[in-house]
Amino acid sequence: MVLASKPADMPLVDAPLPDALKGHWVDTRAPVWLRPYLKLARIDRPIGWWLLLLPCWWAAGLAAIASGSAFPNLWHGLLFMVGAIVMRAAGSTFNDIVDRKLDAQVARTRGRPLPSGQITTRSAALFMVALSLVGLLILVQFNRFTIVLGIASLAIVAIxxxxxxxxxxxxxxxxxxxxxxxxxxxxxxFGQLDPPAYLIYAAAIVWTIGYDTIYAMQDIEDDVIAGIKSSARYFGAWTREAVGFCFTLSVALAGVATWSAGGGAMAWIGLAAFAAHLAWQVSRIQGATSPVALGLFRSNRNAGLLLAGGYALDALSRSFL
Structure with a gap:
């Protein structure tokens, strides 16, 4: 992979991006030649892979409850984590390849490796292929139904x-x-899909719409200029109400999923904590500045962990009964 030459007015390769964690090791310790690839993979922005991972852990927790297991399968949990990091990196690389010209028009994204000229499109494509092969290696550790199901997701990622x-x-x-x-x-x-899986999937979908609308609040002005569409632009002055509706629906769907899987007290406590966190986010949306919106968006990792933890503890508590 060969780095492209960078115009003089472009940001330095090791300059942190606006939505990256401050002082992250990618910007301070990683070899300079590797930093554009790590940034392309969003390693300096771990919230993305957390948000990709958490629905896996939610469903694994529900499956443990429904199957009577003492705890969610730890091997599966590890595979999901590594897979989330790798496939989020591959998906982000593909997204950046497609959006490189649009990203150059948005203040928050014009410093990314592709629009800033730190890396070539060809190198990014090769990097994406390598990541995808690692993701495939992880996926084939599961049963056949899950392998086919995982591959099917690529159609959505592509569009x-x-x-x-x-x-x-x-x-x-x-x-x-x-x-x-x-x-x-x-x-x-289980090697198949049942109502709790569909319900928790639906809950995660509307949760994603809610938190990504908060994220999109950072770019409204630039998005108008660039012609980029987003839910934050669409909802406008009603953004808080729209996000509140999405989060309420997410909690309701997760509640039905919890009931259908046979969740007990700890599962419901985790759901209540999840709901409280989402309500706190909604209370702070109105008039939020870009840094506040970014902070609220990132806080969804903690919200999701509360629900995942509730499911895991519920399964564990049953082993002592």
């Missing part, structure tokens, strides 16, 4: 980058892709 050009709700398509783990976490245990 997502184009949605912001043709629909006001690209966040819905993102939700279809990012929530796929809600199906995989269940099928990895």
């Amino acid at each position: 997502y980058p184009f949605m912001k050009r043709i629909t006001n709700m690209p966040q819905f398509v993102l939700g279809l892709a990012f929530s796929w783990g809600g199906l995989l976490g269940w099928s990895a245990v």
Whole structure:
């Protein structure tokens, strides 16, 4: 892979991106030649793979409850984590390849490796292929049904980058892709899909629409200039109400999933904590500045972990009964 020459007015290779974690090791310790690839993979922005991973863990927790296991399958949980990091990196690389010209028009994204000229499109494509092969290696560790189901998600991943050009709700398509783990976490245990899997998948979809609308609040002005569509632009002055509706529906669907899987007290406590966190986010949306919106968006990792933890503890508590 060969790095392209960088115009003099472009940001330095090791300059942190606006939405990256400050002082991250990618910007301070990684070899300079490797940094554009790590940034392309969003390693300096771990919230993405967390949000991809959490529906997997939700479904794995529900599967443990439904199957009577003492705890979600730890091997599956590890595979889901590594897979989320790798496939989020591959998906982000594909997204950046498709959006490189649009990204150059948005202040938050013009410093990314492709629009800033730190890396060539060809090198990015080769990097994406390598990541995808690693993802495939992880996927084949599961049962046949889950392997086929995982491969099927690629169709949604492939169309997502184009949605912001043709629909006001690209966040819905993102939700279809990012929530796929809600199906995989269940099928990895049972080798099939059942109502709790569909319900937790639906809960994750509307959760994604909500949190990514908050994320899109950072770019509204630039998106108007670039002609990029988003739910934040579409909802406008009603963004808080729209996000509140999405989060309420997510909690309701997760509640039905919890009931259908036979969840007990700890599962419901985890769901209540998840709901409380989402309500706190909604209370802070109105008039939120870009840094506040980014902070609220990132806080969804903690919200999702509360629900995942509730499911895991519920399964564990049953082993002592």
